Each structure stands twice: as structure tokens, then as C-alpha cells.
Amino acid sequence: MRGRDEVQVRDGTCRHPGCSRAASRSDIDHGLDWAFGGRTDHNNLAHLCPAGHALKHEAGWKVSQATDGTGTLTWTTPTGHTYVTEPETPIGTAISAELRSTATRANEARSEE
Ligand SMILES: [Zn+2]
Numbered sequence: 001m002r003g004r005d006e007v008q009v010r011d012g013t014c015r016h017p018g019c020s021r022a023a024s025r026s027d028i029d030h031g032l033d034w035a036f037g038g039r040t041d042h043n044n045l046a047h048l049c050p051a052g053h054a055l056k057h058e059a060g061w062k063v064s065q066a067t068d069g070t071g072t073l074t075w076t077t078p079t080g081h082t083y084v085t086e087p088e089t090p091i092g093t094a095i096s097a098e099l100r101s102t103a104t105r106a107n108e109a110r111s112e113e
Helices: 004-011 050-057 091-111
Strands: 027-029 046-048 062-065 073-076 082-085
Touching (some): 027 050, 046 050
Antiparallel strands (some): 062 073
16 A cells, blocks of 8 residues: 555544544645655655645645654644644554564574574
8 A cells, every 4th residue: 555545544634733634535735845855755745624735835834744754744833833743543653563574584584594
């Protein structure tokens, strides 16, 4: 599972603070700006409803996404307050668990040689 579906499962809801509109009824936002240079992997995607988009584009809120793959968003208001929103189902944890088990298997295979 990759791409939009994966991000929809990860987010569960719109990702602006305090919003619980279903991700399936929100737009996917590519503009998690700055650091990511327009990348379209899941680290640069999040669901936002129209109100969430308006906060970001019109009300001057800034949003950045954690680079660790967990999908954690940090929102900064024009007055400098920050709000952190967590995805419903962090992808990063699932991916890291998968990588860890692969690494463990590789280590086990080496130790049997
Ligand atoms: Zn919203």
C-alpha cells in the first residue's frame, strides 16, 4: 500500500488542529512546504479539509511535517503558537518495524554462516 491510500489510512482525519473531518472527505495537500522542495512522497502529503487549507493559505498558519516518516505535523500560528497533530496510524512505525524485522532476519542469517 503506497501513495494516496497509504496517506489516507495514516491520517484518518483532516490534519489541522482540532479537526476530525474524515480524510476520505478532505483534500490531500502537497504543499507541506519548505524543507521538502515539493516531494510527493508521504512525508510531503497530508489531508486537509477546506477549512484547513484556508488556515494554511489565507490565515498565515505554517505547517511542517516530521522527517522521520511518522506523519507528525507541527502547525505554527501567525502569533507563534505551535500545535502538533499526530496521524491516526503512523506509517513510520509500521515501516520501521518491518525494517527491523528484515534486519533481524539478515543478522540471524549471517550468524548461522
Ligand atoms: Zn479540517
